[in-house]
Amino acid sequence: MSLPRRLEQTGIVLGSVLMLSLSITVFTPLLVENPQLWQTALLVYSPGLVVGILIAFDKFPVSYHQVWAFSxxxxxxxxxxxxVFDVESVTTDQSTAIGTWLVALLVGALVAWVNPKTQWRRSNA
Known part of the structure; x- marks a missing residue:
């Protein structure tokens, strides 16, 4: 495998880790009661790592562009x-925060699904 291809895969994985962590970081106080750094990092970055690896090796049916659009x-x-709903704290307004977050995830998924751009596929170079 060529160096440019390997660097492209590395960029896809790192970009997916950073982008998918946007949606999860606000809920770390709810996911772990007294979060330590390693627990927070594992919860926030592992979904992006898994998705990034799968996209980089053409094992996931979405494009890198769709990950960015969704995020x-x-x-x-x-x-x-x-x-709009005046959510000041995730811990005090839990039901409103989670409900609006789920709606926002659906909006992001809809935008990524409707506007997929081009499917990222490995070249035979």
Missing amino acids: IVSWLATVALWM
Whole structure:
């Protein structure tokens, strides 16, 4: 495997880790009662690591562009909905925060599904 291809795969994995962590970071206080750094990192970054590896090796039916679209749109929708519903703290307004977060994830998934751009596929180079 060529060096440019390996670097591209590394970038896909790192980008997926960073982008997919946007949606999860706000809920770490709810997921772990007294979160330590390694627990928080595992919860926040492992979904992106798994998805990034699968996309880099063509084992997942979504493109890298769809991961970015989903992450950015769902994060922006979460922020907008929390402003509309006046969610000040995830721990005090749990039901509103989780409900609006789930709606935002659905909006992000819909945008990523409707506008897939091009499917990322490995070249035979």
